[in-house]
Amino acid sequence: MAPTDRRRMVLGISGGIAAYKACELIRLATKAGFEVRVIMTRAATEFITPLTLRTLSNNKVVTDMFEEPERFEIEHVSLAQWADVFVVAPATANVIGKMASGIADDMLTSTVLACKSPKVIAPAMNTAMWENPITQRNIETLRDFGFIVLRTDKGQLACGDIGYGRMIPPERILQHAIRAVRRSDRWSDLRCLVTAGPTREPLDPVRFIGNRSSGKMGYAMAVELWQRGAEVTLVSGPVCLDPPEGIEVVPVSTTREMLEACAARFSSVDVAVFSAAPGDFAPADPSDSKIKKRPDAGRLVVELEQNPDIAAALGEVKRKGQITVGFAAETERLVENASSKLAAKNLDMIVANDVTAEGAGFEVDTNIASIVYRSGQVEMLDRMAKSQLAAVIADRIESLL
Ligand SMILES: Cc1cc2nc3c(=O)[nH]c(=O)nc-3n(C[C@H](O)[C@H](O)[C@H](O)COP(=O)(O)O)c2cc1C
Structure with a gap:
């Protein structure tokens, strides 16, 4: 607290x-x-x-x-x-x-x-x-x-x-x-949607392409919003975290499943925070059976197709008054890349973090973020626990309510 x-x-x-x-x-x-x-x-x-x-x-x-x-x-x-x-x-x-x-x-x-x-x-x-x-x-x-x-x-x-x-x-x-x-009256009647964790894009029935997202940031965000009094639905990729108390968790595996789960709920929420790391690409033709090793072939070529962008797809149907927050995990030109994502996805703010920095990004308990707003203003934050960052983001959302 x-x-x-x-x-x-x-x-x-x-x-x-x-x-x-x-x-x-x-x-x-x-x-x-x-x-x-x-x-x-x-x-x-x-x-x-x-x-x-x-x-x-x-x-x-x-x-x-x-x-x-x-x-x-x-x-x-x-x-x-x-x-x-x-x-x-x-x-x-x-x-x-x-x-x-x-x-x-x-x-x-x-x-x-x-x-x-x-x-x-x-x-x-x-x-x-x-x-x-x-x-x-x-x-x-x-x-x-x-x-x-x-x-x-x-x-x-x-x-x-x-x-x-x-x-x-x-x-x-x-x-x-x-x-x-x-809990406060500001949040008590609000419904929030939060996405968290990685996705798994199947290569065959036993293998997948995933990423390093732990889900910690999204889970911290969901808990913060729930503690403030909101009703929260957490659409979560596969993670090793316990389901938070009081929060409806919708488990999904692929980016398309995550999009489907979010799209089904988006129109009824007041705030959506897209803190998941959905895979941008998925194998175009996942095999129905386990791909066997071939002693003669040194390489396996897999064709990937681009997944839909969840925040961008929902940004198109966003109604007036709805607040959407995105996350951008970047490895270079942090603010520049985040700003163009904010515009492309019709977001109110985007939380950008350099995932190559020590104490930031995937798997760790802390983050170093910059928040980019629609106005173009950039707020640089110090390294802090993901739970603290969730509180800062919730404060910023609150100021837009
Ligand atoms: C071994 C034992 C275990 C009990 N466990 C419970 C229990 O888990 N829940 C319950 O409602 N009553 C339980 N009771 C009954 C209550 O102790 C009993 O209704 C008592 O009057 C409750 O008083 P209180 O509500 O003022 O604490 C248990 C009684 C005994 C002897």
Whole structure:
């Protein structure tokens, strides 16, 4: 998170087996820059000790509504006001039911009721409890009241059942907490399309022509836009990155598939960021069977044909008000090449980087970019993490909204 972001989390822990995962959530949240204060239900203290949570959070853990307060303030109200985000993880069926009904008979539920900040609820329970229409109704009620209720994972539960009801992992819960504190009204109704990664152009059923794109820049871009509150679709070539939480990922392989996936969605998006590295050429006649080695021939000649240009094709059908951002990976005459691409593809800005420079381009976690605008203005940026560059690009997009 950026240093200016709000970062105070109240973590409510209720009495389920998944309570032990709250330890990891505190660790990750603290690392991400949150100050965490914990409230436990009485049942939660049967599963993990306040001592562990106090040590991890470096703060007093509240368990009892009627204990002597440290300062003269009404603690459930002061904690409710202190919180930038209130996370309940795990949220038992019982606590979900109480929150949905406005019951406030312990410190956790009282503080939730008094809290006006965003509330992120991570349910965890046995499959039958989860599927029970009463629980589902309570979840719908909470969503209607603006609570961010996360889905559950399917898997083997502590009780031995296999099904939905398992709490999603702490790192994914944290992403929702970060989004809850970062999201802004500017982005909340916007739909964004981001492309990422390389493409694979088949030579035969087992071989392809690819490129060195890791997808890191596009994934960072998608996460940044999602955290600001946008709805994001990520059209991704084959990469070794985990699908980001909350983002619809459309996997594709070839440039033509990437174009098809983007074209199907382009008219309904407000912002499109083309950060993928689609292959410019594809074998004209890929073989149906594996090309065999020939002992007599030292060379294999493959004819390539030019692929369609995704950003240029969509630039032709771009409507007024839509914002499109391109990326240009260059090895020479950076700004000059980027400027002509910006015009040819009808982009609002293009992020140019010299992929031969150390700490820039493919595979690494940092980038050194220059942003070229429609006005002809060029903004030269220092070397920075791809996540930081994504934030700069999002700021520049925001100024055009
Ligand atoms: C071993 C054990 C595991 C439990 N796990 C869960 C659970 O994962 N989810 C849940 O909703 N309830 C679970 N319960 C039931 C809750 O602990 C019970 O409903 C309790 O009243 C919840 O209190 P609280 O919501 O105030 O924390 C479990 C109970 C036991 C004994």
